[in-house]
Amino acid sequence: MASTDAVPVAQSLKDIYTGDALEGQTARWQSLMKQFQSNYGHAPQFVSRSPGRVNIIGEHIDYSLYSVLPMAITADALLAVRVVEETEKSDYYTIKVANVQGTKFPSHEFKIPYDTVDIDAKVHEWTNYFKSGLRGALELLRKKRGSAFLKPVSMEILMDGTVPAGGGLSSSAAFVSASALALMYANGEKSVDKKELTELAIVSERAVGVNSGGMDQSASVLSLRGTALFVSFTPNLMAQPVKFPSTTPELSFVIAQSFVQSNKHVTGPVCYNLRVVECSLAAAYLNAAVNKTAEPLPSDSGPLGISLNGFHRKYFYSTPKSPEEELLELIELTKKTLTQEQGYTREEIAPVIGMTVEELNERFTSTFPVRAEQFKLRQRALHVFSEALRVLEFMSLLRSPTSLDESFNKKLGDLMNATQDSCRDDYECSCPELDKLCSIARKAGSYGSRLTGAGWGGCSVHLVPADKVEAVKQAWEEEYYSKMDLSAEQKEAAVVVSKPGSGSVVFDGD
Numbered sequence: 418m419a420s421t422d423a424v425p426v427a428q429s430l431k432d433i434y435t436g437d438a439l440e441g442q443t444a445r446w447q448s449l450m451k452q453f454q455s456n457y458g459h460a461p462q463f464v465s466r467s468p469g470r471v472n473i474i475g476e477h478i479d480y481s482l483y484s485v486l487p488m489a490i491t492a493d494a495l496l497a498v499r500v501v502e503e504t505e506k507s508d509y510y511t512i513k514v515a516n517v518q519g520t521k522f523p524s525h526e527f528k529i530p531y532d533t534v535d536i537d538a539k540v541h542e543w544t545n546y547f548k549s550g551l552r553g554a555l556e557l558l559r560k561k562r563g564s565a566f567l568k569p570v571s572m573e574i575l576m577d578g579t580v581p582a583g584g585g586l587s588s589s590a591a592f593v594s595a596s597a598l599a600l601m602y603a604n605g606e607k608s609v610d611k612k613e614l615t616e617l618a619i620v621s622e623r624a625v626g627v628n629s630g631g632m633d634q635s636a637s638v639l640s641l642r643g644t645a646l647f648v649s650f651t652p653n654l655m656a657q658p659v660k661f662p663s664t665t666p667e668l669s670f671v672i673a674q675s676f677v678q679s680n681k682h683v684t685g686p687v688c689y690n691l692r693v694v695e696c697s698l699a700a701a702y703l704n705a706a707v708n709k710t711a712e713p714l715p716s717d718s719g720p721l722g723i724s725l726n727g728f729h730r731k732y733f734y735s736t737p738k739s740p741e742e743e744l745l746e747l748i749e750l751t752k753k754t755l756t757q758e759q760g761y762t763r764e765e766i767a768p769v770i771g772m773t774v775e776e777l778n779e780r781f782t783s784t785f786p787v788r789a790e791q792f793k794l795r796q797r798a799l800h801v802f803s804e805a806l807r808v809l810e811f812m813s814l815l816r817s818p819t820s821l822d823e824s825f826n827k828k829l830g831d832l833m834n835a836t837q838d839s840c841r842d843d844y845e846c847s848c849p850e851l852d853k854l855c856s857i858a859r860k861a862g863s864y865g866s867r868l869t870g871a872g873w874g875g876c877s878v879h880l881v882p883a884d885k886v887e888a889v890k891q892a893w894e895e896e897y898y899s900k901m902d903l904s905a906e907q908k909e910a911a912v913v914v915s916k917p918g919s920g921s922v923v924f925d926g927d
């Protein structure tokens with residue numbers, strides 16, 4: 418076993434899954450091995466695994482570089498792999514990728530030149546996630562080995578993913594992280610540093626057309642069984658396992674699907690990528706208006722190079738206060754400074770931040786296209802600062818619980834409910850179906866209910882007393898799911914009671 422900072426390499430399936438999950442998962446692993454054998458005519462050499470995640474609190478603030486609290490779930494991406502010895506000389510290597518759900522995700526064979534991996538982010542193709550992990554992993558290997566030339570190995574791969582796609586549980590991060598891990602391992606890196614893998618997965622996923630933050634990849638790679646993960650992005654990526662205290666009544670995390678699919682590749686220009694632009698423009702605007710300076714914000718690791726947290730740090734640089742006080746002050750400052758409820762046009766923003774409209778477009782909207790006349794800087798900044806504050810309040814409850822009874826549970830739940838209100842009203846990333854799932858659950862006894870992940874569809878997460886889980890499930894069935902035309906399989910997967918699972922692992926055993 419490698420050091421604790423390296424991705425664990427397990428020799429036994431028991432090390433990967435324990436308890437209730439093992440039985441079902443063992444059957445799944447065995448069928449993956451069998452299908453690999455029948456696809457390629459021999460057994461795989463190893464399997465890389467990375468899970469999906471559910472976000473408990475801290476929504477849409479990771480790319481503004483504020484801390485978040487996700488946890489890994491049991492659903493995951495598995496990549497069974499065999500390295501293929503090339504017998505003939507060539508100037509490329511060959512990667513065969515197949516999926517156990519072959520009709521939905523067709524197989525591909527790629528002949529890839531040694532020096533570049535082409536990804537066309539405009540074409541939404543499932544293997545793009547794999548390629549983005551490949552490209553990132555090779556870049557990291559070149560850097561680590563101090564050589565621009567690297568001859569990657571040819572591979573046969575079979576993937577099995579159980580995280581629903583477009584469902585807000587981060588199937589994409591699970592896939593990218595498992596791919597990058599598989600590629601590092603296959604190319605001789607037997608002790609893969611967790612932090613390096615996380616950082617490379619964060620940057621890699623942006624190659625697929627989404628200006629994402631770093632929450633999902635951090636949760637997928639770094640989570641430890643039984644704990645949620647408090648992830649901070651600045652000054653460096655830091656992750657701290659957090660245990661939920663045992664309370665009376667006992668708490669359960671319940672995840673419920675809305676079955677509204679939100680595909681970021683279709684909705685990106687008006688949803689996710691647009692929000693990233695709005696937050697970065699809000700940071701630039703506040704910097705110019707409040708700091709009364711033409712000096713731009715120093716560049717940081719946010720997807721567009723500047724973030725609301727960057728503004729925050731600059732604003733309080735010489736007179737720091739407690740993080741909570743600072744955020745409260747920033748909320749007031751935003752209300753005073755960004756007064757236009759209807760939003761701001763490019764023509765209104767550009768002169769304030771010392772740019773022409775063309776420069777603004779080039780700087781903020783050229784990596785990924787966005788479609789908007791008005792940028793709602795006020796509402797987006799208010800969501801981000803208030804959500805960052807809710808995360809801190811949630812963490813301080815967990816760190817020093819005042820009581821371990823109903824009132825404590827309610828306090829956690831109230832914060833989650835406030836997140837949902839802010840996501841719906843200020844960030845506009847909910848949808849009527851998610852709002853409905855939340856209100857049904859609260860009526861049936863949930864302490865806190867909200868969307869999880871990017872929103873606009875996908876999943877919701879609920880903090881429910883263990884003895885009310887059945888009542889909540891029944892209420893959803895009666896008032897939501899029975900009104901939809903769902904297959905038996907969809908019904909089965911609609912609601913999951915989730916326990917915090919563990920992060921990335923390589924299985925290299927018998």
Ligand code: NG1
Nearest residue numbers: 476477585587629630631632870871
């Ligand atoms: P989803 O769509 O659930 O994978 C996205 C982002 C996160 C974060 C959340 C919102 C990706 C890969 N992930 O999650 O970084 O910003 O939305 O909190 O795009």
Ligand code: MG
Nearest residue numbers: 587588589590
């Ligand atoms: Mg995703």
